[in-house]
Amino acid sequence: MRRTKRSTAIASAFVALAMIAAACGGDDEAAPAPEPTPAPAPAPEEPGDPIAIGALHPLTGGLAQDGIAMDEAAQMAVDDINAAGGIKSLAGTELTLISADSQGSPDVGATEAQRMIDEGVVAIIGAYQSAVSINVAALAERSGVPFVIDVTVADAVITDESRYTFRIQPNATDNGVFGVQALVEMAELAGVEISTVAHLYDQSGFGTSIHDALAAEAEVLGIEIVEKITYNPFDVSDLTTELARVEASGADALINTGYYGDGVLVARGLNEVRPDNLKVVFGVASGAFDVDEFPSDVDGAGEYFFNSNYHYDATSARVQDIRARYEERFGKPMRTAGVLAYQAIEVIAQGLESAGSADRDALRDGISGVVIDDPLVATSGPIQFDESGENINARPIVMQVLDGNIRQVYPVNFKEADFVFGQVPWRD
Amino acid sequence: MDNSPNVAAAGAADDPETVEITDSGASLMTDAERRERQIRRVVGVIVAVTVLSLNFEQIQLLTGPNRSVLIQATVTGILIGGVYGLVSMGLTLIYGVLHIINFAQGALMTVGMYSAFSLVSRFGFDPYATVVFTVAFLFVIGAIVQGLLLNRIMKESLEKQLLLTLGLSVFLENVLLLLFSPTPRAVQLPYARGSTSVFGITVEWPFQVFGAVASLPRTIAFFGAMALAGLLFLLLQRTSLGVRIRSVADNPRGAALVGIDVQRTYILVFGLGAACVGAAGALVLPFLSLEPTTGESFNVIAFVVVVLGGMGNVVGAILGGLIIGLTQQIGGIIFTGQSNLLGVFVVFVLVLFLRPNGLLGRAH
Numbered sequence: 012m013r014r015t016k017r018s019t020a021i022a023s024a025f026v027a028l029a030m031i032a033a034a035c036g037g038d039d040e041a042a043p044a045p046e047p048t049p050a051p052a053p054a055p056e057e058p059g060d061p062i063a064i065g066a067l068h069p070l071t072g073g074l075a076q077d078g079i080a081m082d083e084a085a086q087m088a089v090d091d092i093n094a095a096g097g098i099k100s101l102a103g104t105e106l107t108l109i110s111a112d113s114q115g116s117p118d119v120g121a122t123e124a125q126r127m128i129d130e131g132v133v134a135i136i137g138a139y140q141s142a143v144s145i146n147v148a149a150l151a152e153r154s155g156v157p158f159v160i161d162v163t164v165a166d167a168v169i170t171d172e173s174r175y176t177f178r179i180q181p182n183a184t185d186n187g188v189f190g191v192q193a194l195v196e197m198a199e200l201a202g203v204e205i206s207t208v209a210h211l212y213d214q215s216g217f218g219t220s221i222h223d224a225l226a227a228e229a230e231v232l233g234i235e236i237v238e239k240i241t242y243n244p245f246d247v248s249d250l251t252t253e254l255a256r257v258e259a260s261g262a263d264a265l266i267n268t269g270y271y272g273d274g275v276l277v278a279r280g281l282n283e284v285r286p287d288n289l290k291v292v293f294g295v296a297s298g299a300f301d302v303d304e305f306p307s308d309v310d311g312a313g314e315y316f317f318n319s320n321y322h323y324d325a326t327s328a329r330v331q332d333i334r335a336r337y338e339e340r341f342g343k344p345m346r347t348a349g350v351l352a353y354q355a356i357e358v359i360a361q362g363l364e365s366a367g368s369a370d371r372d373a374l375r376d377g378i379s380g381v382v383i384d385d386p387l388v389a390t391s392g393p394i395q396f397d398e399s400g401e402n403i404n405a406r407p408i409v410m411q412v413l414d415g416n417i418r419q420v421y422p423v424n425f426k427e428a429d430f431v432f433g434q435v436p437w438r439d
Numbered sequence: 440m441d442n443s444p445n446v447a448a449a450g451a452a453d454d455p456e457t458v459e460i461t462d463s464g465a466s467l468m469t470d471a472e473r474r475e476r477q478i479r480r481v482v483g484v485i486v487a488v489t490v491l492s493l494n495f496e497q498i499q500l501l502t503g504p505n506r507s508v509l510i511q512a513t514v515t516g517i518l519i520g521g522v523y524g525l526v527s528m529g530l531t532l533i534y535g536v537l538h539i540i541n542f543a544q545g546a547l548m549t550v551g552m553y554s555a556f557s558l559v560s561r562f563g564f565d566p567y568a569t570v571v572f573t574v575a576f577l578f579v580i581g582a583i584v585q586g587l588l589l590n591r592i593m594k595e596s597l598e599k600q601l602l603l604t605l606g607l608s609v610f611l612e613n614v615l616l617l618l619f620s621p622t623p624r625a626v627q628l629p630y631a632r633g634s635t636s637v638f639g640i641t642v643e644w645p646f647q648v649f650g651a652v653a654s655l656p657r658t659i660a661f662f663g664a665m666a667l668a669g670l671l672f673l674l675l676q677r678t679s680l681g682v683r684i685r686s687v688a689d690n691p692r693g694a695a696l697v698g699i700d701v702q703r704t705y706i707l708v709f710g711l712g713a714a715c716v717g718a719a720g721a722l723v724l725p726f727l728s729l730e731p732t733t734g735e736s737f738n739v740i741a742f743v744v745v746v747l748g749g750m751g752n753v754v755g756a757i758l759g760g761l762i763i764g765l766t767q768q769i770g771g772i773i774f775t776g777q778s779n780l781l782g783v784f785v786v787f788v789l790v791l792f793l794r795p796n797g798l799l800g801r802a803h
Contacts, residue, residue, distance in 0.1 A: 252511050
């Protein structure tokens with residue numbers, strides 16, 4: 012019996028250990044102890060206790076790569092603002108970041124957001140996945156806590172009634188609409204005819220919401236969607252059959268909306284199936300085609316692929332400086348998701364600056380009035396929020412894989428290189 | 440025990456009434472049972488026909504102008520099905536002998552993939568040469584897990600074993616996250632686009648079959664999986680080690696009485712089960728991108744395959760793997776706009792309805 016007891020204890024301890032590892036794996040940046048928010052006082056002369064901002068991202072699980080990077084970028088933004096003298100209208104009060112792990116789950120995300128609100132954060136940034144952001148937005152509206160979305164495309168996160176939720180990046184509708192528009196405009200500029208399109212996309216809310224917007228706009232522009240194919244990006248291990256369907260459809264262009272692993276499968280599969288009909292491969296909010304590692308991971312199979320996506324502005328000197336410092340500090344390139352997290356912290360800092368108060372309602376009004384003239388992400392103007400909290404100037408831009416590098420190619424004001432239209436890597 | 444590769448006859452052995460009831464020995468069935476069986480068959484066929492006719496238009500298209508898509512789905516389904524079979528074989532072997540449902544099978548596969556990846560990227564190994572190492576490495580890991588952890592709770596309740604393997608999978612996944620970060624990795628196969636000459640026949644890759652393509656890495660993965668499955672089958676059927684394993688599966692107490700070290704056999708079996716996914720991991724690495732959660736997607740499929748083929752049946756796992764691969768691919772093109780797992784679960788439910796013990800499973 013003793014042995015049984017002992018082995019039970021060992022097993023239980025092991026399981027407990029594993030669970031703990033699951034709960035905090037990857038969250039190696041320990042959050043500083045939260046400080047209670049100081050009561051709002053008009054025009055303080057002494058810096059108050061640090062103001063806490065919550066960062067909620069998937070720090071473990073399949074999306075941890077971007078989640079961790081976003082958390083790091085947010086921390087860097089907080090450090091930069093503190094180093095530059097804190098919030099000046101609050102006599103230099105510093106910021107502090109509380110990190111939380113959504114584990115990629117809407118339920119955990121909501122619980123963690125509630126915990127951070129209870130701990131006194133003035134605002135929350137997050138949450139990367141649509142399902143998580145929808146829960147957090149509902150909570151933010153109910154609790155009166157500003158929620159600045161760094162990455163989440165689903166339209167439904169922001170409604171007409173939203174008061175406390177703000178989004179910097181383009182939503183699904185903007186992504187779908189501008190994606191097709193860019194495809195058509197670029198085809199015209201290049202003199203290549205694109206009249207039929209096949210859309211291969213993620214079956215979850217992310218892909219379908221983009222598909223709906225894209226399909227509606229395609230109809231307006233007279234483009235026919237001759238094949239639509241969905242897949243689950245998290246369990247797919249082969250897309251050859253799907254790509255054979257794209258070939259059978261005879262479409263001029265393939266549009267793909269998905270994540271990284273499936274994007275790699277698309278590129279590799281296309282170079283095996285080699286559809287004769289395709290003139291162009293075009294990502295709309297693809298999580299792969301504009302990632303720096305993508306061209307080498309697929310060994311040239313992604314050359315000439317386009318991606319219309321929200322993206323950091325590679326032509327901005329401020330972005331270049333932040334990305335260089337990030338890479339030095341964390342030893343890896345800073346991706347768009349990270350730049351957006353940085354930007355979200357800046358938006359909150361500016362909101363605090365103009366509110367002159369750490370009161371959540373005052374901050375909400377502050378954020379709704381911010382104008383950021385030198386945004387880090389490519390937009391069609393300064394970051395400014397409309398009534399519902401969407402950034403009125405949010406726009407995707409188009410990148411292309413050229414000579415194994417990701418280059419901004421369209422619109423012209425963000426251009427790093429001239430685009431090559433009508434080419435696919437399996438027909439050189 | 441007959442010559443069937445079913446290693447999961449234990450349990451039935453305690454009950455002389457049911458031990459003879461295999462699917463071939465249906466003579467012991469009563470009339471009522473036979474009638475019930477027939478009703479099940481009729482209902483099953485009706486359901487299958489109804490489901491398929493819902494999408495008759497799509498089927499017409501696929502047998503007509505879009506035939507190449509159907510052929511591609513068949514080729515892809517068979518190729519990926521072989522890999523599913525190999526992953527499931529490890530799972531079914533462990534279940535058949537140890538009666539443990541190993542939730543860590545997917546995570547062990549990821550460990551295999553990362554060890555293969557490290558050998559390729561650090562030491563410039565050929566991706567397929569790493570199979571030898573991943574098999575050995577995963578065998579050792581599996582043996583350690585069984586020897587140090589699971590052997591201690593073999594007589595405890597099912598939930599404890601289940602929780603332990605579940606915990607192990609979470610643990611392994613997070614260790615990988617810590618060691619390798621979540622950045623997706625990929626290895627390249629420089630010769631994937633060349634040609635191969637075998638016995639004077641030159642094959643250009645990707646290989647063209649009736650308008651469908653079979654890429655070199657997927658073809659190698661399929662044949663590699665089949666070869667390893669064959670080896671495992673021979674090991675179980677033709678060696679004294681196999682006899683030992685099967686007798687432990689059949690009746691652990693009896694096996695112990697004739698001098699077989701049951702605990703050591705358990706260690707060996709868990710090692711073998713883990714080695715299967717070690718091999719599978721190395722074989723799929725050249726065509727999948729790798730993240731700490733990659734193996735998890737194979738977990739769900741493997742469970743379906745194992746139950747479909749018959750819990751504990753090694754040949755059933757291969758058969759189930761091929762069926763699931765084909766169903767996934769062909770179902771995906773018939774039921775468009777759905778997850779391709781829909782077809783899988785339709786077949787799964789149908790098979791369980793018609794043959795509750797799986798295709799090659801025995802009645803308990």
